[in-house]
Amino acid sequence: MRRAAETLRRAHPSDILEWGLRTFGQKGIALACSFGVEDVALVDMLHRLDPEVDVFYLDTDLLFPETLETRDRLSERYGKRFIRISPSLTLEEQAQKYGEKLWEKDPNLCCRLRKVEPLARVLTGYRAWITGIRREQSPTRARAEVVEWDEVFGLVKVNPLAFWTTKQVWAYVVENRVPYNPMHDRDYPSIGCMPCTRQVKPGEDPRAGRWPGKAKTECGLHVKPEDESGN
Ligand code: SF4
Numbered sequence: 048m049r050r051a052a053e054t055l056r057r058a059h060p061s062d063i064l065e066w067g068l069r070t071f072g073q074k075g076i077a078l079a080c081s082f083g084v085e086d087v088a089l090v091d092m093l094h095r096l097d098p099e100v101d102v103f104y105l106d107t108d109l110l111f112p113e114t115l116e117t118r119d120r121l122s123e124r125y126g127k128r129f130i131r132i133s134p135s136l137t138l139e140e141q142a143q144k145y146g147e148k149l150w151e152k153d154p155n156l157c158c159r160l161r162k163v164e165p166l167a168r169v170l171t172g173y174r175a176w177i178t179g180i181r182r183e184q185s186p187t188r189a190r191a192e193v194v195e196w197d198e199v200f201g202l203v204k205v206n207p208l209a210f211w212t213t214k215q216v217w218a219y220v221v222e223n224r225v226p227y228n229p230m231h232d233r234d235y236p237s238i239g240c241m242p243c244t245r246q247v248k249p250g251e252d253p254r255a256g257r258w259p260g261k262a263k264t265e266c267g268l269h270v271k272p273e274d275e276s277g278n
Contacts, residue, residue, distance in 0.1 A: 048203060052192040060207035061092045063193050067175060067205045068097055075174040076205070077101035079166070079268075080129065082117045083238055084227050085179030085208050088216055091225045092207070093177075094125045103130035103169055107161040108138050109150075109240035113230045120226040132169050134161045150242045154258055158266040161240075166268055167200055175203035180269050181216070182209055184237075185254050187265050198271065213253070239266070 051070075055063050067076050078093055080086040080102050093100055104118065118129055134141075141149060141160060149157040170176055176197070180188050197204040208216060213236075220227055230238055234246040236253035247256040254264060 048192075048194050048196050052194045055193045056210065058193070060089070060211065061096065063205060063207035064089070064092055064177065065096055066194075067177060067207075068100065071173075071175045071203070073097055073100055076177060077103055077130075077169075077173050078177040080104045081179070081239070082114050082121070082228055083179065084220055084231055085181060085216055087117070087121060087225050087227050088219045088223075089177060089179055089207065090121055090125065090127070091219075091223055094127065098125065098127065101130055101173075102127065103132050105162050105165055106131050106133050107240050108133070109161070109242060111228075111230065111238060111241055111244070113228050114238060117226060117228040124226055130169075132165045134165050136160060148242070150240070154243065154261060154263050155267070163267040170200045170202055173202060175205055176200070177205045177207065178269065179208055180206050181211055181213075183212055185252075185264060187271075188269060190271075191269075 051066070055066060058066075077100065078086070078089055080090060081104060090102060093102070121127060122129060136144065141157075145156065145160075146152060149160075180191050182189050182191050191206050191209045193206055193209045195204050195206070219225070228235075228238055234248075235244065235256060236247060237257050238244055239257055243258050245256045245259045247253060257264065
């Protein structure tokens, strides 16, 4: 993986995706999509290469209506069915077992139940997964490679946008008229679940709006074992 990461470092994200498809095959790789700006750019790029590749999303039952509308607009534009992955517990079952508003009391457990475990389940069906993480997004992502071994989930992780800037992502989305979440235009650079996402103020870190008031910065999908500090 290290050699592929070095060779592809300066490649265009589309070329990195093409490498992923060639290496793992159409059925061996899938895009994890949260419908943020990075992911919609990847949906567009992937569609141009192979419209049949699986694209899934983790539906925590707490997504913003705008996120689901973005899914529907992308579906219409690309004729794509996004695979919905849901947690084992409904919100009601979770509240019965762990108490109301688990995200306030124990967000790590809530993320584990509603994101990490469902992701681990779906990834067993693939040899590689594609994500929209970028080095620029946060210190925990600053060492992301375009291709790496994911020790947590035990498969290859392809991050085609690892070296792209926010400006490059937006330029791609605007130029290609890719549908995107309108919340991005209202100071939500990073959009997750409703209870754990707020607008950011001018000058704040783009991910400051995630888990406001808590030390948590990651939901556990992109944490390397050596970080363990907390999409
Ligand atoms: S982001 Fe918040 S609501 Fe969503 S799974 Fe994590 S803790 Fe729960």
